[in-house]
Each structure stands twice: as C-alpha cells, then as structure tokens.
Amino acid sequence: MNIGEVARASGVSAKMIRHYERIGLIRESHRTLAGYRQYDERDRHLLRFIRRARDLGFSLDQIRQLLSLWDDPSRASADVKRLAEAHIADLDARIAALTEMRSTLVTLAHACHGDHRPDCPILQGLADPPPAS
C-alpha cells in the first residue's frame, strides 16, 4: 500500500502520516527501491486507531501513551482508564470554560436591542469592568 492508499483507508492524510513518522509516533515504514513508503494492514489499523483517538480529542502526546499501552500486553486496563478519565476531566474543563463564555455573551446579546440605534450593551460590557465575576 502506498501512502495515499493507506491515507484514504485510515482517514489520516498523507501529510500527517509523514509527520507522525517524523515525530516518532509511528515507526518508519518500509520503502520501495524508489523510496516510496509501503504500508500493510497493521499500519492501516494503527493509523485508524490514531484517527479515532484524535477524533476523541486526545493530543498526540496522549496518543503516544495510548499506543504504548496498546502495545504492552501486560498493562492493566486501569492504566488506560486513568488516561481516559484524565482526558474526560480535561474535556469537562474546556466545556465549562466555553459554556461560561457563552453564558456571558448571551447575557450581553440579550440586553442589546439589536436595532438601528447606535448604543449597544455588548460593546459597553466589553469596555466596562464586568459587574461580578
């Protein structure tokens, strides 16, 4: 399998596959005489694993850890669960931050009549210190 084919099959772009190789996330692949990278089913599987983990918001560094756990037949599932739960906590924090932004912004937008008049509580809210944080 050339890089383009495995890219299409795994959902990871060729560009990113080369990148993952260079940062040591995946091993260097075999090369044809012409220097073309060659991949097999296991590579495709691995790349799909990475793709799914990315889709779940894991960073490449976290994925590096996941992969080492994946490779380790003696690892306890608790190790993986710990990683997953740390990531859930991270997602929670990000969701909470965005939700708070949203809430503040909704309050400001609600106060704005949104017509042709120039005075606007949104800009005022940004300009003046917020009442209570």
Add this chain to the structure above:
Amino acid sequence: MNIGEVARASGVSAKMIRHYERIGLIRESHRTLAGYRQYDERDRHLLRFIRRARDLGFSLDQIRQLLSLWDDPSRASADVKRLAEAHIADLDARIAALTEMRSTLVTLAHACHGDHRPDCPILQGLADPPPAS
C-alpha cells in the same frame, strides 16, 4: 505609561501588546526619545476591551471587527449583535463537539472495569470501528 505598566493595568502582556501593534490591531504608540512605547488611559481602556473580548473567546480577527464597530459612532447595535450571535453559534458548535467526544469517552470508560486485567474496552473501542455514529 510604559508598556509594562499598561500591561499590568490591562491584563494584556507586553509581548502581546507589541504583537497587536505589529498586526495592526492597535495603532503604533508614541515613543520616547529612547524608543520606549508610551501609553495613556485610552490605550489602557482599549487593551482592556481587547482582553475581555479574548476572555469571551473572540478571535483577534473578530476583535478587529468589534473595534471598528466600537470606533464607528454611526454603527447600529444590530451589527454588533450579529457578530456576537455568530460567535455564540461558534461556541455552541465547539461545545457540542466536545460534549460528543466526552460522551463517547465516558461510554468507553464506563465499560472498562479498570482493574489489573489487561483487556480494555477503551483500547478496543479505539481500535475497532465504532458501532454507530
């Protein structure tokens, strides 16, 4: 006011103030003979505005628009409201994406007994195609 002072007073780092100046988000400040940037109350006010908008998750490009609306005495509040609501929709999309990630991950983590045994539904869920998306 030197850059450090206005940085402390506005919550925007000196580094970022210089950056904002270079990308044209704020005007170039006056300089002392020695080349030190000088700021006044209006600058402090402007930088605080920017800081608050950043805290609400506006991008620098959106802030650029907000600032031009802020400067424009003839703008309608509807223009600002439109910008704010677009940003709210953006926040909603990001929150939804993170929430979906979280939910998938929670399901996987829930299925994982998290003990010393090596088999782990989390890794399996990452390796195998998800049942239904």
Add this chain to the structure above:
DNA sequence: CATAAACCTTGCCATCGTGGCAAGGTCAAG
C-alpha cells in the same frame, strides 16, 4: 559617580496540528 536591578528594544524560535506549495522523481496507462 558607579554599579546593579529593573525595565525597555528587536528578533528569532517553539508550541500544536494541519495545510499548502514548489521542485523534482516514479509509475502506469494510453
């Protein structure tokens, strides 16, 4: 006055994950 500390200047590099472009080599089909 000399010196040290705290401040300022510019400029380059790093992050994180990804995309784009360019210049060139390769391979398969027509």
Add this chain to the structure above:
DNA sequence: CTTGACCTTGCCACGATGGCAAGGTTTATG
C-alpha cells in the same frame, strides 16, 4: 513517449502565546 497521478523532501503559514538572547535605558542605591 507523453500525460497524469502519484510519490519524495523541504519550507512557509496559520493563531495566540511564551521564551530567550543581546543590547540599550532608566532608576535606585551604595
């Protein structure tokens, strides 16, 4: 043999921010 699709490497870009280095300035203190 040419064309087009593919591959290679390498460099630059984003967005927003931080860090470091090398040098100039100002202020405070001995």
